[in-house]
Amino acid sequence: MLIEFIILLGLALFIFYKWSTSTFDFFEKIGIPYDKPFPLFGSQKDIVLRKSSMYDNVNRLYKQFNTSIAGVFDQRNPTFIIRDPEVLKQITIKDFDHFVNHRQVFSVEDDELFGNALSNLHNEKWKAMRSTLSPVFTGSKMRQMFVLINEVAHESMKYLKKDGKAEIDFNIKDYFTHFTNDVIASAVFGLQINSFKDEDNEFYAMGKKVTKFSFWQNMKFLLFTNFKYIMRAFKMSLFSQKYTTYFTRLVLDTMKYRQEHKIVRPDMINMMMEAKGLYIDKEPNEKPSALAREWSDNEIVAQFFVFFFAGFEPTAVLMSFASHELMVNPDVQERLRQEIQDVKENLNGKPLTYEVLQSMKYMDMVVSETLRRWPPAVVTDRQCNKDFHYKDDEIDVTIKVGQHLWIPIVGYHLDERYFSDPLKFDPERFSDENKGSILPFTYLPFGVGPRNCIANRFALMEAKAMLFYLVGEFEIRPSPNSTIPMVLEKGIVNPAPKNGFWSKLVPLKS
Template sequence: MLWEFLALFAIAFALFYRWATANNDFFKDRGIPFAKPTLYFGNMTEMFLRKKAMFDIVCDLYTKGGSSKYFGIFEQRQPLLMVRDPDLIKQITIKDFDHFINHRNVFATSSDDDPHDMSNLFGSSLFSMRDARWKDMRSTLSPAFTGSKMRQMFQLMNQVAKEAVDCLKQDQKSVQEMDLDMKDYCTRFTNDVIASTAFGLQVNSFKDRENTFYQMGKKLTTFTFLQNVKFMLFFALKSLNKILKVELFDKKSTQYFVRLVLDAMKYRQEHKIIRPDMINMLMEARGLIQTEKTKTGPVREWSDRDIVAQCFVFFFAGFETSAVLMCFTAHELMENQDVQQRLYEEVQQVDQDLEGQELTYEAIMGMKYLDQVVSEVLRKWPAAIAVDRECNKDITYEVDGQKLEIKKGDVIWLPTCGFHRDPKYFENPKKFDPERFSEENKDSIQPFTYYPFGLGQRNCIGSRFALLEAKAVIYYLLKNYRFAPAEKSCIPSRACQFRFPIGSQIRILD
């Protein structure tokens, strides 16, 4: 019996080994320099063992590429061609965009999927949509993020930002200083902004700390060990997951957001309610509400899942991505008191110019130094640490006299944080220096070396939104408080496993 068991174990291990190493010679066969992978985990072992943050792993792999303009790496079994040359990135994302329209097909739903199945909302989102469906949805959603729409949304953001600081004042009472968990504070703020601007809900997560909208959102975006294992298996065993119908996200939280969107659509349709938010725009495009635009424009053939998915991913992306930006901004201001002082002076000047009136969209957009500070935070701590593209048609480039063949199905990786931390493009990259983005200096930044929100037609559609809400909360915090190190602050700042700063507490002084 023992020998039979050992024989079966040996056969199983041999089959697993063959499967796990099937792509190990992918780059070797093409004559492309690459980082040697470990069994199954590729070049991401330290991330799965939680020894190193993904941010640091990408920076290390970028550095390992040396002088090569492209370098092969492995995300588990998946070969990724890391592009390290700005000119080649320009070719891929702009000039040859028709060869690289899509992100890789990790989550995407297929045409034969049940349109009422809400188990894979991420796969029906704008991020995962492909080819013509992506173009159609992108053109529909783009008007929601224009300057005029941002001006309208800013009124809602501004109200949430004021409420967030008012609640701090109530908590602080007569105390001159207090320690503030910026991760908790910023995620509550982004939660309330998204509830208002996307879902039409009035939520105050600072007063009602256990409200359902916040609790469900937190469940969706908190990555436990089990969640990490699910992701790992989802990437590795896509076909099996489809058969077993493994759900990536918490089912109860997903169903909550599905009902929230569908019920809001039904109520608005019955009562002819118009709101300048994402749900309204999607209903209009689908022909569920009648406006001047629907009388002349085409009606989209979208399922309930398509509409719910856009709201879902807007929440999922905005909940933490914007909060990460706010957290690191506060940390860098805490560490760099000279920068904080200069920004404080700009805030005070704007406040004086407003003469007691509400903060306006024009006023915050005119704050040049605040824009420099946020731009430098995005350079040093980009929320999207890398951008991927999937090749849909074979193409060949000549790089330094050598042919680089990229075939259909190959995945391209553009390491954002690698470029942002490369001393070749940003002198003394670990130094926090907003002057890099001053009027005098920003034009000297080499194109395609700074792309915190992606590049080309497939860049982040919500970048304006994220910047605006981050600037609003920083304005109100600095107007009322100064940032100083707390006992649990980590100096210098470092990214943890899930992108936020390690030791996210800072001390605020009245």
């Protein structure tokens, strides 16, 4: 029996190995240079084995080649990596109809909320939802929501000052996640939450569990990628039902209450109610604007879920890296503080407004350079929906329907051909005098083309508001626990220092 078991086990392992490597000759057959893959994990072995971060691994893959298009493996999936800004322009703008969609890891059958999220939708359904959501992120809507963000920023400052300490030594990312949580609660879901006073509130607890992938969630993601039909057969979902039920009830109950009581508030709940046709703030005889299509409750809730998922962690990462760079570049910090003080003097006691924040040039330079040096999303993707042929002096390839490609954002951002001394934090790259020299399609912090991040204005407004108050009232200094020089934690998707974002905040003298 033992011998039979060993033979069967060996046979099973052999079959698994052959299956896991069955796609690995793809690029060799079509004559495209490619990264040598590892069984099952492809070009992401070092991430899985915690030898590299996603940030460093994508940059490594980008720098490994010198051709406009090369090949990598997203696990078993052969994936073209686009290394030339002109090719990128052609794919994302000129021939966008060939690459309309992202790769769909989760369908509605796999996860009702993730499957219906804007980033996962395909073709006409994506276009209709994008059209429905676009009015939510106009400049006029940002002005309205800025009032809510400003209120949360004031509450966050009260928390830092509450004990009157001479200095605060802590992991500043924890502070930023509380801030982004309360901003999302207020500006997106219409909830009045103060996570600085009540750290155990249900909304924050749910957010931490949803956005911080556990080992089991990472394994489920891997299984969905490779064994989708098996996962469906066992009715497995990425998130626990209690999380999806919580967010579903939160959105639908709030919308119902507001409709019944005719409540209007400048947040996304109200704006999405308009998009759904529940025109609670319209006059009785006023005709509603035409909707791209009627949306179900689940389709609407899915957009709130992805707003939360995308807004909780990435924006906190942006603020954390901005504060780190200000900490290790005190001259940049002091210049930003001077701009903030000048703005405060001009306001003369009046509250900060969206227009004033938008007018701050050096603030914009600092945030833009942070996004270049530390993009929260290090790579984005596309799926081919119409055969695309490309040829240059070295490459002659047809990307076929259903095949995938990567846009290595961090690779472009750290390429010395496009940004001199790319590892240096230099906001002057984005001054009025210099930003015009940045080659188009090499700076991509929010993606590129019609499928770029729809909420980029909101994220920038949120980050700038926080930095305005933080740098205006505190000096950010290194902590004994700070990661200097920067070394990224290995085995994670979002970039983060090995020891966390430790900083010391020292209140400024009046």
